[in-house]
Amino acid sequence: MKARIFEIKRFAVHDGDGIRTTVFFKGCHLKCVWCHNPEGIPSTPQLAYYKNKCIGCGECVTVCPQNAHRIENGMHVFEREKCIGCGKCTDVCLGDALIFYGREMTVSELLPLLLEDKEFYENSGGGVTLSGGECLMHADFCAELLKELKANGVHTAVDTCGFVSKAAIDKVMPYTDIFLYDLKSFDEDIHIKCTGQSNKIILENLKYIDDCGKKTEIRIPYVPGFNSGEIEKIAKFTKDLEHLTLVRVLPYHNYAGSKYESLEMENNLPKQLPTDEEIRIAEMHFADR
């Protein structure tokens, strides 16, 4: 069994407790307008090309089986339509200008990488977080990976948007210590407007996880003009959750702009950033959490 991974981030500090390694899986059913990991949306592998880092060395030209790269007048030209996403060019790129998102990996390939920082997890109350994209689109793979991690005594977190089947959640739940649950909106229409999908399943799944007695941490991206009016309603909804450990309000940022460009994906990122004061007020709704 394999899954497409677009990043393995060590020393991840804000993806659950302690020092963690976070594994980012490819593919997501939602299309949030503010998405800061656009490479996580498509399930297919993608090549990112950061023009400003390219030194024009031409190493990529020599290994590309599709002739997608060429050097013209000393300048690198990349034809994305020819790219089959094999990732060979990213191994030889000398300027870190080509990045491959979506390497296929097996559990046994991933495991040793994730155990490398085990001592740090132990000394900081950390562990491994599965994220994405939507990692639970690969529920079987995740379950197997989480099972191995638990067998090695590692604390596990699953970061999900919740737009998955109950069956997917059931598969990973026994080996998951905490769910990091992204909640964008309580109002269905707003949710559809922001993400392209209804939030009905999402709210149901959250309630279901809580009923099963599993810990959750809720994470709310705060995007002015989109879901900023939803905070109070979310606060009300989450009040009854018995196993909720923490609610984090994550201020929207637009750092992902260059990623969209490097992937030649359409960038519709909202322009308006939240103020510190807005975040402070939003957080007050969850002061008791």
Place this chain on the structure above:
Amino acid sequence: MEYIKPQDYEYIMRKYHDPKIVNGNRMIRKDDIFDPSTGMDGDLIRSEILRRDKEFEHLPHPVRKAKAFEFVLKNTRISCTPLDLFPAINSIDRPVNGTLTDLWSSEVFTEIIPEVAKKRAYYEDAGIVTMWPDYDHSVPVWDRIFELGFSGLLNESEKARKKRPLTDDEDAFFEGIKITYTAIIDLVLRLAELAKNTAGSEKLAKALGNIAHNAPKTFYEALLVDYLYFMLSEHIEGLQVRSLSNFDRLLYPFYENDIQNGITEDELRTDLAYFFLQFTAIGNYWNQPVFLGGCKENDETEINELSYVFLDVYDKMNIYNPKIQIKVADSTPKDFILKALDMIRHGNNSIVFVSDSTMRKALVRAGATEEEARLCNVKGCYEYSIQGSMSCGMNYLNLLKPLEYALHEGCDGVTGEFAGRKSPKISEYTTFEDFYAEYKNQLCYIIDTAIETVNAYEDYLAYINPQSMLSATYPACLEKGIDALGGGATKNGSSLAPGFIGDLADSLAMIKKYVYDKKEVTLSEFVAMLDANYDGNELFRRKLVADRDKYGNNKELPDSFAKDIASFIAAYVCGRPNSKKRGGKWNCSFHVARMSYDQGELTAASPNGRLRGEELSKNCSSSMGQNREGATAAILSITKIDASEFTGDAALDLGLLPSAVKGDDGLEAMYGLLMTFINRGGHAMHINVFDADTLRDAQKNPDKYQDLQIRVCGWNVRWNNIDKVEQDGFIRQAESLV
């Protein structure tokens, strides 16, 4: 500034240096701070020392030096003012060194051992090994200073003097101490008299009166003793005081007693703040160290109420000098460490954490008792040694030079001069092992030469610069009647500090990989590229830089070289005898101070893609911009080196992004990094929290960043006070953070 009145702050910051002078280390103040009626000016003092010394030429050096010291203390200008809790002493320009010591030093190096001097100069100028007669790495036995006071130290010395019949040299040793400490007591009395006649200085007058003939009894008196010892040793007698003591362990009894006697915590905090500000104002570039923590006999922590007060006052003052080391043990309270980490992440990062258990393990391994190891001093940047020991010689060895020699038949890669031993032609290295063995041969050759050179001149350290102040605090010196620099101390070590393990490990890894494993280039082709500074081979150089097999990323290939070389050097050096007179042993340290720049400039292009003259890696850290797997991998790599083989120190410089350390999560993560580092046997860790954008902005808009401080290599400097090359280096480091 919190605790310090504005007009007082202004006075103290001008007290030692003319504010117009940027690098005023040890420069004497010549203007209006001192009343001329209180003494002579600095120039006259120096000329008088030399004139008067003519009469004393028949006397042994300790006595001659003590007489000069006495003359300075009698005649230096002094000042007391209600604006300050500490007195001012004008002669901070090392007048005794500038006269007698310089004379004796030049006699030794030009007349007695000129060949040794030549070798030493050649090694330094060529960037091979920087050796110097080191008067910069000792700490007095503060336990005795606080327990006995100046007069008590004098009495103890006189007692030891009368214990048995003495040789002339031994008697001169004690006579030096007698003159020196009598002069100190007289100076304290002179200061007390001046304070008495200065309205508003009653507190100072009273305390000085008490400490002239007694041990300190209050917290403030203890601070005064600490300050005066520092001023007189560091600035007049001429020996750096590389710690202001295990502050919380030794000063807490005074603090506690004062509180019981009804002195308010506010007053004690104020005393402490004025004490700190002296060192901020003196502003020595390398910062003034002081350390906290450690363990009691039953392994309970030495962290006490004063430790917290110390950090709190320091933090509120937003200063970086003095600098702080914290001895971290299992029993060190977590909240104390978190407080220090919090200070670091908000920019107040003049703090190093050192592992109590690693230091103890290393010292016991080197022959110290458990008790000596437990009470060891942390000094300088992160160095350590047992109390009452005299470690001299921080001799900085450039690990890249043997590589140049092994690749050039013994010749320097920059100048082409024959400087090593004769190596075979590179075509004769048929396997990597052949080449690696020759690297080690060249390394041993340099080590042997350095040790031989240092041993030859360290015999003369006490002749050049006898240390009466320090020796009086060392019980072993009193017992033997021998100066601390002449072999009188409990341990009399010398230290070799191999530098740039990061660049070396990466270079070896690249040679192995591209020449012997992948066979992409021949060794001759590679050497030709190095000789041309990669000119015309930029692509290959980029490949080397981009290659991920670099030390600091938990990769087997480079890390195994770092570990092997470190162990090899430790085994080759540790325990070897140093100079005959000193009768001590060699050990190893793993820090580079400014050598990354100074020796880097003199070092040829290296096989890891580094260009000629570029900065080299710091301490035990990865080479420039190469820690691409982040903080955890850096720690996994460095802790493969057995830090307990390096009885001097072994330091990791960690860079962290502000985004990674924000919030409670960030603080816990920093704690997790530190604890894993220590649990894995690491020794010292210090941290820069920065991001490249901020540093770039600071380079463009210095006015906006007056407060920005940067940790250089065991000390802090204001960002605006480092040159552009160094700033660029930090920006590159910040750019590589993940």
